Amino acid sequence: MDIKAATKAIKHGDVSPVYLLYGLEKYQIKEFTTLLVDELIQKEDRDFALVNYDLSESSIQDVIEEAETLPFMVPRKLIFVRDASVFTAGKEGGKIEHRIEALLEYLKNPAEYSILIFLVHHEKLDERKKVVKALNSAGIVLSFSPLGGHELIGWIERESKQRGCILATGAADILIRNAGAQLQNLSAELDKLCLYVGAGGTIDSNTVEQLVSRSTEQNVFALVENMANLRLEEALSIYYELLKQREEPIKIAALITRQFRIILQVKELMGQSYSQAQIASQLGLHPYAVKIAGEQARKYKPDVLKSILSRLTDLDYQMKTGRIDKVLGLELFLLRLAV
Incomplete structure (x- = not known):
């Protein structure tokens, strides 16, 4: 049952x-x-x-x-x-x-x-x-397993309808990318959004962007996605915003490394014909995170991903040993990644 x-x-x-x-x-x-x-x-x-x-x-x-x-x-x-x-x-x-x-x-x-x-x-x-x-x-x-991509979107749409508001096309995706995929967080954010637009109101992407702040992890997630799509200006904008929030560049670099490692692992498992659910279980990740990583993985060849991870390892060593300014070092990495 x-x-x-x-x-x-x-x-x-x-x-x-x-x-x-x-x-x-x-x-x-x-x-x-x-x-x-x-x-x-x-x-x-x-x-x-x-x-x-x-x-x-x-x-x-x-x-x-x-x-x-x-x-x-x-x-x-x-x-x-x-x-x-x-x-x-x-x-x-x-x-x-x-x-x-x-x-x-x-x-x-x-x-x-x-x-x-x-x-x-x-x-x-x-x-x-x-x-x-x-x-x-x-x-x-x-x-009770974490909901996959389509299931998660469907859950958000049903929850917003129960609260008496409507989600515009694309708003659910933005909400997940900002708030993460945990239902508890999403439920709280939906309460806030529906209260803001009122009964019968429509929640669009702009409303989500204005009201739902991203965590450091979600910001890094968005930063990597922008780099994968060669949107350098948006990626640097997120990086500078993280610096304004006094986030440590070494921590940001570590989170970027983690995301690229996930992308490589997902790409390799996809190449072995693993399903999204199997990859999520194998890596201990949320199915939605695997879905996004899979989309990002299609934009990189395995050798390129390995090269990026190698450069990040070298950058981590240089930042921790004082051989390069931490803020400048990570900024240069992002600029070179877009070339």
Whole structure:
């Protein structure tokens, strides 16, 4: 079952006794848990019906004991279990001893008045573990991965519509490039933009540029993109703005190096027929970052990228040893890159 189907089922009253929510997209996980609370628990019952556990502080036996205990003054309860590393690869940290057998036994006959929700902020589960297999059979396991390019644009458009405003063509792309691809940040920026244009208003690219400031990382991202497209004036403008913000040239150079290294890695993996999702997983990057890096990679040959990285390494050495003025050195690098 996917997230959409699980959401629809909950709204129709078809609720599983156990949920396992995992992935790196914490904002979507939070949205899903909010849906569970809103749909299943009345506001006046929430003091007694919502229970929280952290497996770094409590054992799985305590959680099962809670699930098997009749709720007090409410028809049912939701039990949220965080730091559920018992479902992931590697050894469980901490001093708490978890007897997984207790959970396995519970899954055979879960209490009808309790709903267990395990929250795992990891990219993957350990599918080899018996408890993961058992939960796949007895409950619902949902993956919350970062949204890819088209999915992310679609999410932004839906969110803006829910807030009563409209996104002009290209505005969503500018918003991502300025604010990044994390849903929590994008949601906050959409709140601000929709408040600015008002109900029924249109958010265009200029509005986004005016109201959504870029982080240092996003500025460097834009700088590299301008260099890839031979827009030297725009790239230098971003560089000078970063200097006005008192950003250290060595840090800027390090971020530029990181971006060119990503471009080279993406280019090499694309050459091996890796998909965007596979590249994102392999490099530990957001799918949208891979999409943009892939577009930039098409504008460079591998040898050129390796040469740029070599020059950046040399520049880093010269700046750190005082052989060249840091501000001038990076400026000269950008000027030569455009030749």
